[in-house]
Amino acid sequence: MSNSARILIVDVEPHIRRLLHGTLTRADYRVTEAGSARQAMAEIEANAPDVVLLDLGLPDRDGLELLPLIQQKSKAAVLIVSARDATDEKVAALDLGAIDYVTKPFDTEELLARVRVALRSRLVADGGRASIEAGDVSIDLVQRRIHKKGEEVHLTPKEFAVVAELARFPGRVITHDKLLAAVWPRDYERHIEYLRVIVRNIRQKLEDDATVPAIIVNELGVGYRLMGVAG
Structure with missing residues (x-):
């Protein structure tokens, strides 16, 4: 897996x-x-x-x-x-x-x-939780599985790494630099465009409307935030 x-x-x-x-x-x-x-x-x-x-x-x-x-x-x-x-x-x-x-x-x-x-x-x-609910998406950080409306969603390892970093601090903005460091450990691989592509792919899989994201939202020039978290 x-x-x-x-x-x-x-x-x-x-x-x-x-x-x-x-x-x-x-x-x-x-x-x-x-x-x-x-x-x-x-x-x-x-x-x-x-x-x-x-x-x-x-x-x-x-x-x-x-x-x-x-x-x-x-x-x-x-x-x-x-x-x-x-x-x-x-x-x-x-x-x-x-x-x-x-x-x-x-x-x-x-x-x-x-x-x-x-x-x-x-x-x-790390300040996070083992599992959270964000809208109709459930994220299990221990088993590393994601479900939307009860159906399992496949993410690539890098896509999951971005979601996991956001889910550890739900509701808080995570900077571009922190996300890049979490997903691409080698400095020379850290390009903001790579992150934008990954987030775009995640939204296609998790959002009801990827053009109007409600789960992973952008903080312009700063980073991303996981929204709609229950509890």
Whole structure:
């Protein structure tokens, strides 16, 4: 599913990575892997994951040392998945910003539930909500699905990224620069005309009349705003 949340598995054990990769892929997440702290930071830089599943026993740096580095570079929610079960280790990880702590061996269904919680927590931390209603359009930011009048609407990944950025702060204007940075992470790709084309395509799919938008409205020279939000 092209709009699925991005999950990075950071674990030194290949068989654990394979298990997690299969479990998460079957749940429609987009999954990448790293076997060391160095690889993890490279993946975070390249792929901007939504959630990081972090083992503490990495070969080149302790996971507890890696936590602050991840938070400096990323907004990802970090879920510790470790064989270490000492209370002080868990407290230290949570104090350093981890969203949760799962001890190996783990139940895969429980881990999937913790991942869903981590995604919701990330949205709350960003000031947004897990799902919202805007007119007759419903936006589920966790499952990354959009429905209009009960029918699922397909958006491209970049189209969804624009909608998601607006939906995290419903009713507030989001500047062109912020939207461009969210959708095109490389500076040289950030052209306002690209954003205008994406918004035009979104309106064709979500608005009753794309020429008179009521859901995604333009703030001239500033940005866009998601309107018609219930509650």
